Amino acid sequence: MDKQEKFIVPIGPQHPALKEPGHFEFTVDGEVVTSATARLGYVHRGIEKAVENRNWTQAMYMLERICGICSHVHATAYCLGVEKLAGVEAPPRAQAIRVLIAELERIHSHMLWWGVAAHEGGFDILFMYTWRDRETVMELLEMISGNRVHYSANLIGGVKFDIDQKQADAIRKGIDYLEERTRHYLEIITTDETFLGRTRNIGVMTSDQAKSLGAVGPTARASDVHRDVRIDHPYAGYDRFPVQIVTEKEGDLEARFIVRLKELFESYRLIREVLDNLPDSELTVKVPRKIPAGQVISRVEAPRGELFYYIESNGSDQPERIKVRTPTLPNWGTVLSTAVGLKLADMPMLLVGIDPCFSCNDRLVYVKDQNQSLTEKTWSWDDLRNHGIERYK
């Protein structure tokens, strides 16, 4: 045989390990992975373009729908940016409530994640238990906003919901229960032999690697990279209610679990602090319908890492351009570079280890050829639109 045949295991676009469509090809030698590639873009939804046809208020609801798990941080990033452009600042109470809901959301996102990650490792009992306990925080969010997923707590210039004493007590009670459970799960994750066999020293990423690959969020913090927007550039109420950074040194899958779990204790502490010290003020300030022309960059810390918003206004009541980079995108590189040399069985957990959100990170890429000119191969907006109409006619 003159040509070495490669045995490629395709994972996706449809595969039981993936909850969303994405395509990964792992070249394996027996059980050992020798190379890994990713192909994304199966769930591009054109949200960035869609918000350009909506006014500033409508755009917020559209952008919230980028992510079905961390909808609040998207709205927060957007509102903070637009408020900066408009030259207003939300009142302190509104900022505190933004922090409160963001932390509740972090709890629900992390609990969802470690359930899924445990399931990928075949540890279904942890999956079932965490998702049961996650209902507590979902119910709290529903109590505050009336919705379990898209709470829409934000407004440009403030928040929609106030927290009264009764709600505060319910949140405290829920947090107490969750804290106790999280302590229990932390013990399981760090002591269960079979689970450690699947996480300890798997997918180790050094601190330098994480930095050069541009990892963000818990993935980076598990490799001892001190990177957290809440601390580096406090936004909303985080200057009033500071967060302690949580990092781990090992950089393996276990560390990614531990970082996320320990972060939750920080969230619990923060939520209690916010509830105890809710500043008294209005909930909203008046924001003009037309936002002054200008550009702004807004960054917040989503549960998965740094969420980046670029907002451009042309002075009308509609945004000129909004660019979103979700934390999943910079983290893909870490998966592909740590995959080589591991076993095929580690792949699902490694993939899920960064807490990927496929449909959040899918963006249209506008490729120009080498001469930076638009050739026939390049599709314009009209071409794309016609293609869409033809295809789904």
Added chain:
Amino acid sequence: MNNILPIVALIIFPGGLFLLTSGLAYEWVDRKLIARFQNRFGPRWFQPLADTVKLLAKEEIIPQGVNAFLFILLPVMGLAAALTAALYVPMAGLAPSFSFRGDLVVTLYLLSVLTLCLGLAGANSADRFSLIGATRTLTQVFSYEAPFMLAMLGPAIVTGSWQINEVNAYAQSNLWLIIAQPIGFLVALVGLMGKLELPPFDAPEAETEIVSGALTEYSGRGYALFRLGKNVELVIGLTLVAAFYLGGLASPLDFLWKTLALLLVLALLQTLFARLRIDQTVGLWWRIGALLALVQLLVLIVL
């Protein structure tokens, strides 16, 4: 009359109908127990039957690139082997239908045929998940089979006979062998889990990695038969372990409570652990399982 009894044995009891029914019933108990341990409701009592009926009614798709003859034959062979094995085992606590010297070895081999068929079915397919599943299935066979056999030989050696019936009788009249040979019991029980590819030894069919392993391309009839085969093997395996280690099976009541107690332990073990990687499985069996079983055997022989 002489001709009717063997036919009854084959078709109704303990072969055929009884085995299939009890297999489905035990599958339900297993699923329900695991669900309750995981804080879920779990399936209703007729769910395994409904699954089987549904699968049997479905169109069977024979994929491209497989040997169609083998594709159809393998599930039938697997199920047939598992059903045959029941004839030498004290099903429901009654005397085995057939018995001869050395039937223990035959039974153990018959029980392995299903796994072999699974492996072959995966290798027969052109699908990449099936191929990896088949490799893992066969790798796993080599890891648990030897310790499992050694664990089964322990009681046979103290009895001085390789006839299941006699081992069963010996177990009834003596101290429960689980007390005399605890290691053997453990290896046998865990070996059974490996045989049935139950979690945490379900790497060959790890859904998050290789979809459904060797059975990925099976649908409809073939899949139903493989599932039934596994259920039947679960019942036979439980019966064997109970007969050997839990003081034998003297009556149907004995059979019921002993096998169900074993199933409870099995379900607990299934929920407690994360899935082992195939290299971890092999390591576990050869480094710990086989060694322990060997030590036990040596002790028995020397004594």
